[in-house]
Amino acid sequence: MLTDDENPAKQPETTPQRRGPSRALKGVAALLAGLVAAILTLAYAWQPPEERDFHSSWSVDSHFVDTPVARFHYTKAGKGSPVVLLPGGTLWSYTYRDTIPALAKDHTVYAVDPPGYGYTTVHDEDFGYDVQAMADALSSFMDAVGVPRASIVAHSLNGSVALYLAETRPERVDKLVLMAPLGLNAPVNFNLELMRVPVIGEAVTKLMGRSTFASGLSGAYARGERMTSRVVDEYWAPLSRRPNRKAMWKQVRMIDLSLVDRKLGDIRAPTLILWGDRDEFVSPEQADRLRRRIPGSTLRLFPGLGHVLHEDAPALVNLELLAFLDTDGVRPKR
Template sequence: MTQETDQQPRPRRRWARRTLTVLVTFLTLAVTATLLVAYVWQPPEAHGSRTSQLSDPRYVDTAVGRFHYSRTGEGPPIVLLPGGTLWIHTYRDTIPALAGDHTVYAVDLPGNGYTTVHDDDFAYDLQAMTGALTEFMDAVGVPRASIVAHSLNGAVALSFAQQHPDWVDRIALMAPLALDAPLNLNLRLMRIPVIGEATTKLMTEDLFVSGLSAAYVHRERFTPETAHTYWAPLSRADNRKAMWKQVRNLDLSLVDRHLGQISAPTLVLWGERDTVVAPWQAGVLGRRIPGSTVRVIPGAGHNVHEDDPAAVNAHLAAFLDPAPEPVHPVGQGAAEHPLPAANAR
């Protein structure tokens, strides 16, 4: 009787050991596969047009990298910085609107479009990105310019203006990452080691297009041709790495704490229905940046300059006019002027 009692638990112990062994093996394989995807495997690159609808695309070499850019028009210089995952194609409607009175430089910063960096360990943090913009402007012979920046690279524009006030005439920010506020879920995932690397490696064109479509309210403006034009350079290995690396190394507190030191006249543009970066931040920036003006575009999303180019171009042209009418800010340095209802879509 005692022997039978002693032998009864043995099958259960063997089953438990086998189950544990299977689980450990599965977890080991899963972790190994994830690490291989994150740090070894490279997905194929897509192919697309580098010229897009832009006039006179060019390249210039610097110590940082080989910059892809366009130069259009004549007059006081403006430098356009695309948002994260985009490239200068995003300004296809903006460039013609500004080039009549300005020399417009649209540039792919490191991690954007068809610019390539020389250093595999390029940090993509604010110091590195600000330094890259400095090198580009020096290389093309622009000692001072107005800066127009969208989304993620809005932080770069503000950092540049804080560090090099003599290089900046005016700043126009479109839905910028500037406040030290919680990021959206996708950006938070990019900050997690291994997860960020694996996520960007596993991203397909369909997944990218699905995510980017949320940046538009007027979805008809985000055509399949436009989607593929954006995806082609983003599928490059260096740009996939930059996607998580710039977000992970982005310290918005460095920008946020010095907003009161911005001396250049500043325009803040925001889509009323932005679901990527919350529109409430527009008013905060307007109050924090001295002498700034806020314009909220009704019925537009995060890619506000593509979603409603007519409204945005009108605001940009008026703000960047070489001989504008005086601007009289209201209150604590911010004048918030939503567009009249007639301009809403």
């Protein structure tokens, strides 16, 4: 007969001990925590170097004017009715280097760097960069240079600013030219969507170097030979500045295209829409939709040109600009 100590049935029951997380799981958690900390540091603490030794080779009459919003950099050329030129995203007034001489024959041309662009300095680090704030800033610039009303030529992202100004301050816009603009409340390209993601947008713009920027910029040209090393240098130098990197993601994130889209039918300024059919940044499929939404507007679609159509083929685009700005707002039929 078995004793209690020898009888397995009589042995005291033991409760299995709960084990903590495995070393592997702890390691993964630590790795993820470190990765998150690194991304946050990159996005909000670390600052990339700025290009400080670059000297522009652009021979132009450069000016600065102060407003409550910013110290605006702009160029001024010619005599005649005023025309204000707004660059596309990440660019500056240099983008109109082949446009200004043509327009200046009959117009006073102001090529301006908006807040967050080129060599303009924003006074308030918390400047909003939404369409209302950007349109207000443009109005303040026009006031500062004594231009109560002007024709506005705008490219890409700042097409939304020009549209909003024409919608909400019609007395300030004589004629309107939109080149591959963001104006419809439609999906934007992948790069812009990336900028809209918190933390990711900040990190991506900070990590961007000259070669990365050049790779992205190349997609804007259908005629690649137009994007020389010097052109990249001209664009990269001001874009490397900390405030401009910030503006790059902030304007995209803050832009509300529905505010622009809903008032397109209110535009009364004669409007010309120019688009390249090889645009990889803003789909040319939007061109005719936008034309139908803006009363009395005219569309010219250029075969074989890309997003920066005025740089791809300045002579062709200049003919359209001159014909439109020098008439009653209707492009002559061909």
